[in-house]
Amino acid sequence: AQSVTQLGSHVSVSEGALVLLRCNYSSSVPPYLFWYVQYPNQGLQLLLKYLSGSTLVKGINGFEAEFNKSQTSFHLRKPSVHISDTAEYFCAVSDDDASGGSYIPTFGRGTSLIVHP
Amino acid sequence: NAGVMQNPRHLVRRRGQEARLRCSPMKGHSHVYWYRQLPEEGLKFMVYLQKENIIDESGMPKERFSAEFPKEGPSILRIQQVVRGDSAAYFCASSPRTSSSYEQYFGPGTRLTVT
Numbered sequence: 001a002q003s004v005t006q007l008g009s010h011v012s013v014s015e016g017a018l019v020l021l022r023c024n025y026s027s028s029v030p031p032y033l034f035w036y037v038q039y040p041n042q043g044l045q046l047l048l049k050y051l052s053g054s055t056l057v058k059g060i061n062g063f064e065a066e067f068n069k070s071q072t073s074f075h076l077r078k079p080s081v082h083i084s085d086t087a088e089y090f091c092a093v094s095d096d097d098a099s100g101g102s103y104i105p106t107f108g109r110g111t112s113l114i115v116h117p
Numbered sequence: 118n119a120g121v122m123q124n125p126r127h128l129v130r131r132r133g134q135e136a137r138l139r140c141s142p143m144k145g146h147s148h149v150y151w152y153r154q155l156p157e158e159g160l161k162f163m164v165y166l167q168k169e170n171i172i173d174e175s176g177m178p179k180e181r182f183s184a185e186f187p188k189e190g191p192s193i194l195r196i197q198q199v200v201r202g203d204s205a206a207y208f209c210a211s212s213p214r215t216s217s218s219y220e221q222y223f224g225p226g227t228r229l230t231v232t
Binding site for chain 2: 043046106108110
């Protein structure tokens with residue numbers, strides 16, 4: 001079974017700073033990887049996903065993530081955050097279709113990002 | 118194109134009552150997933166349904182919880198005889214295909230409070 005670890009349940013940064021949110025997964029084969037964002041009192045929405053190909057994935061709102069197979073990581077970063085980026089961020093992993101595994105993604109526990117002026 | 122709809126957004130029930138949560142997937146999506154979110158615990162998968170079929174209910178508690186996705190109408194998550202521990206946010210998500218590569222589209226959630 002997949003597992004996802006998000007290091008740091010809370011991250012607080014100043015507006016304009018670089019932010020790095022960490023995600024590590026356990027899998028014997030490269031899975032599909034996702035980052036979702038949840039704004040207060042809303043559902044999750046997709047920021048970006050990695051299926052295959054280039055290990056650097058660009059998403060919405062200036063976010064990007066890099067898949068690192070050797071470190072089994074998929075860290076999310078943004079070079080310059082804005083106050084509006086304050087939200088909960090979830091990393092998710094699912095088995096690729098060829099592995100015959102579950103289609104159900106496994107979510108990390110989330111990282112709460114607070115951006116202050 | 119309307120997104121995933123959930124209602125009610127907030128639901129208050131007394132212990133022992135029944136809670137019914139509704140989810141209408143995005144147009145053209147025939148796969149529905151239910152999750153429960155507790156503070157500081159992230160999302161926990163409950164059940165995966167297609168029209169008229171339960172595909173995976175490995176995350177559903179064995180008692181009091183049930184889900185359906187009829188041929189017509191929304192998907193329903195039903196909790197009988199609610200207890201305080203059922204208080205949580207319940208999210209529904211939908212996707213268009215049976216494939217791990219497709220992201221899920223989430224509704225705004227139903228926040229259940231059991232008093």
